[in-house]
Amino acid sequence: MHLTTGHQTGAPRLSRLAVQTLRNLAPILVGAVLFAMGLYALLHLLKPVHFSDIVAQVRAMPAPVLAGAGLATVAAYAALVAYDWFALRYIGKTLSWPVVTIGGFLGYAFGNTVGVSVISGGAVRYRIYSAAGLNAFEVAAVSGYIALALGTGLTLIGLAALAIHPGAVAAYLPYGQGVVQLIALALVLSSVGLIAWLSVSQRTFRFRAFQLHMPPPRDLLGQLIATLVDVAAAAFALWVLLPAGKPDFATFIAVYSAAMMIGVLSHVPGGVGVFETVVIGTLPADVPVSDAAAALLMFRLIYYLIPFALGFLIVALNEVRLAGGALSRYFGRLQGAQPALSTLHGLSPGLVAAVAFGFGVYLLLVSMVPAVQQDAIAERELVATLLREGGTIALTVAGVSLLILSHGLARRVSSAFWLAVAALAAGAVAALLNDADVKNATLLCVGALALLPFRRAFDRPGHLTSDVFELRWFLAVGGTLATIAAFFFFAHKSSPTSDAIWVGFNAISETQRALRAGLIASSVLLVFGVYLFTRPVRLKPAVDADGDALALAAGIVERSETPLAWLSQTGDKRFLFSDSGRSFLMYAVQGRSWVAYGNPVGDIREFEPLCWSFAEQAAKSGCHPVMYEVQPLDTPLCEGLGLTLNRIGEEAVIQLAGFDASAPALAAFTGEAPVEVLLPPHSADTLAALRSVSDVWLSGRDGAEKQFSVGRFSDAYMNLFPIAVLREAGQIVAFANLMFTQGGRYGAVDLIRFLPDQGREVLGRLFLGLITYCKANGTQEISLGMVPLAGLSSRSVAHSWDRFGRLIYRHGGAFEDFEDLRTFKSAFQPDWRPRYLALPAKVSLLTAMRDVAILIAGTDSGLSGK
Structure with missing residues (x-):
């Protein structure tokens, strides 16, 4: 691939990009610092604890206790799904219960445990709920409602528990129990009073740009019950696992709520380390720390990992369903769940990547655990000792390999998938060599087999090291290695050390084995990191879009079926050409968004590598890829790229063979x-007459030309196209340039200008005349442009959509709203073809729309124009 550019970015924009980059990295860095602080505090709390004590306590947990925690987890997740149901009621939408159940459960199961963008709760909900008919604004409203309801519920329940039992955290605050109780009670009463008043009166609370509108009392009461069940059940799942000496349940709810809120605010996935530190630090002194640590470990397993495994199983079964067979027929009976199930395939790459990363962490931890079968192999038996040493080293290499491969898995690389399966199989063999660890070998084999149904999701060829490794990935790996190092020192702190620690080989040299395994893991990552940072960058330098580049793009457009691709000639875009020179993708840069206009143009076989290259080039520049006015043809590809599709409008395309010019409408x-x-070329007098109409038309707006998604009036640009004109008394009153490809078989209307006093009748006569001309000259179809979606819910950020939407259609001024424009174009008997805005799940739709709107308006101030 090679790049050409039509403009260069100056130093002021670079400085703005640097500030924006730091602003986006700040939450990640803060989360990393909080994670490190939590890990350090947790190690300090566990200092008097031996790892063997925790293992013994976990194994000794009674079955009734584990069953109680499991049932509480079921109740908690059922209450969490109710959040989705109430959120949908809040925005006035109704979905079938199978869709809400699947969307809610998977959103929490994946989002709570992993939290990475590709399988976060918001991304999962968007995939499922959008397939069931919700647009991106409505899904965003659902996610916002859930976040606000969960945060408010945790805070109020925690404060209420403190008002009843202030001693839970009073020892950690510089106030007495009476003061803590008074403050907590005042906050609860004032908050509940405000919420109740807003609900009953249905008034909106406003504070600067923040607005809060509460659901009606009946729904508010239902949400309150769901919140109480959720928090109480989750807290009980941990409380029942804690040993004797634990606080009473009402007091523990305050501890749990505070720990959860701090964990959420830390931005650490699952609050790992932070949550445990708060819980252990606030428990009574007579609760053994080792027993508390064992309870927290089991809570993580029951409340987080088991739901995640169930979600993984659901997606895996769906992959089997897609392959056909009896399971496909069974799933076919779940009619209400079909929209939700149809979207799960898109979750597979990110989900498998998370599972592989988790197995990598697990293998590294296993290699650090002291063996429990120290007498299984006779001391001084050389062959047996070498097998044990080799098994530990192989486990470590397999674990590190899975950490590295997880990034390739997230990008659907087929070789990464098969290498991950091989790494799990190799880990199983290594576990057998390492003291005949049958349990871990069985687990790894099951993991390898569980990945096989997902093989169809990894269809992208390529070298693993050609992808971009983002800061999030490096922080995740760094945090993992820090955790494993801390785990090593915790697990082996009672082992004596000496100079022989690196070279001692015998049946009980557990610490030496673990240190050598850690050394090898560090070495592998070091070699990989050195290679990554020293390999040459293969991007070709960007150059101006000179005449040769524009001519190459024009030749490709002429042979395509995409007349709107002639917008490549406006000079405000950059190009990404395929190596063959038969295809290209055009885009522009705004802020941290690389915005591609439309589909790639040219040879359809080159579209997928072009899109992958575009996404990776954007990531290498510290930006995110956005694709504007994408056709449905690219839906599977966008999902593979990790992009969500947001329907923004419909394009009116007229099939001229069946067009009836005598229709009553x-x-x-x-x-x-x-x-x-x-026909071009046009005389200077003709262009001057057209310019006068254009200037009058622009003066009725803000005097500024739009760009990016529409042509600009210039003599050079207008001379590329035929121009349809309408005259009154010999004077031009309206005109439009026409774009054609394949010798006129496909056409599109681009720049439309008319005198303001003429109104829509003149525009209708212009459209009817140019359609008649195109039909007479053999054109098969012609596009009249896109109409933005109308009728969005008032609770779905409709104001912002209206503001941006008026920038993305061409015929402003003659129509009252989007519905009026659609009614006008419907008179010409078009086929309505959906168009989408594709963007990464982690990027706000409003942020992307703003960047697109700025590109079209030309400047930030242009956003205020009509």
Whole structure:
């Protein structure tokens, strides 16, 4: 691939990008610091604890206790799904219960445990709920409602528990129990009073740009019950696992709520380390720390990992369903769940990547655990000792390999998938060599087999090291290694050390084995990191879009079926050409968004590598890829790229073979003066007459030309196209340039200008005339442009959509709203073809729309224009 550019970015924009980059990295860095602080505090709390004590306590947990924690977890997740149901009621939408159940459960199961963008709760909900008919604004409203309800519920329940039992945290605050109780009670009463008043009165609370509108009392009461069940059940799942000496349940709810809130605010996935530190630090002194640590470990397993495994199983079964067979017929009976199930395939790459990363962490931890079968192999038996040493080293290499491969898995690389399966199989063999660890060998084999149904999701060829490793990935690996190092020193702190620690080989040299394994893991990552940072960058330097580049793009457009691709000639875009020179993708840069306009153009076989290259080039520049006005043809590809599709409008395309110019709806657009079509090149007098109409048309707006998704009036640009004109008394009153490809078989209307006093009747006569001309000259279809979606819910950020939407259609001024524009174009008997905005799940839709709107308006101030 090679790049050409039509403009260069100056130093001021670079400085703005640097500030924006730091602003986006700040939450990640803060989360990393909090994670490190939590890990350090947790190690300090566990200092008097031996790892063997925790293992013994876990194994000694009674079955009734584990069953109680499991049942509480079921109740908690059922209450969490109710959040989704109430959120949908809040925005006035109704979905079938199978869709809400699947969307809610998977959103929490994946989001709570992993939290990475590709399988976060918001991304999962978007995939499922959008397939069931919700748009991106509505899914965002659902996610916002859930976050606000969960945060408010945790805070109020925690404060209420403190008001009843202030001693739970009073020892850690510089206030007495009476003061803590008074403050907590005042906050609870004032908050509940405000919420109740807003609900009953249905008024909106406003504070600067923040607005809060509460659901009606009936729904508010239902949400309150769901929140109480959720928090109480989750807290009980941990409380029942804690040993004797634990606080009473009402007091523990305050501890749990505080720990959860701090964990959420830390931005650490699952609050790992932070949550445990708060819980252990606030428990009574007579609770053994080792027993508390064992309870927290089991809570993580029951409340997080088991739901995650169930979610993984659901997606795996769906992959088997897609392959056909009896399971496919069974799933076919779940009619209400079909929209939700149809979207799960897109979750597979990110989900498998998370599972592989988790197995990598697990293998590294296993290699650090002291063996429990120290007498299984006779001391001084050389072959047996070498097998044990080799098994530990192989486990470590397999674990590190899975950490590295997880990034390739997230990008659907087929070789990464098969290498991950091989690494799990190799880990199983290594576990057998390492003291005949049958349990871990069985687990790893099951993991390898569980990945096989997902093989169809990894269809992208390529070298693993050609992808971009982001800061999030490095922080995740760094945090993992820090955790494993801390785990090593915790597990082996009672082992004596000496100079022989690196070279001692015998049946009980557990510490030496673990240190050598850690050394090898560090070495592998070091070699990989050195290679990554020293390998040459293969990007070709960006150059100006000179005449040769524009001519190459024009030749590709002429042979394509995409007449709107002639917008490549406006000079405000950059190009990404395929190596063959038969295809290209055009885009522009705004802020941290690389915005591609439309589909790639040219040879359809080169579209996928072009899109992958575009996404990776954007990531290497510290930006995110956005694709504007994408056709449905690219839906599977966008999902593979980790992009979500947001329907923003519909394009009116007329099939001229069946067009009826005498239809009653067109009667108002007939007139005596015919439409003329002027062929290029155009005379200076003609261009001057057209410019005068254009200047008057622009003066009725803000005097500024739009760009990016529409042409600009310039003599050079207008001379590329035929121009349809309408005259009154010999003077031009309206015109439009026409774009054609394949010798006129496909056409599109681009720049439309008319005198303001003429109104929509003149526009209708212009459209009818140019359509008649195109049909007579053998054009098969012609596009009248896109109409933005209308009728969004008032609770779905409709104001922002209206503001941006008026920038992305071409015919402003003659129509009251989007529905009026659609009604007008419907008179010409078009096929309505959906168009989408594709963007990464972690990027706000409003942020992307703003960047697109700025590109179209030309400047930030242009956003205020109409």
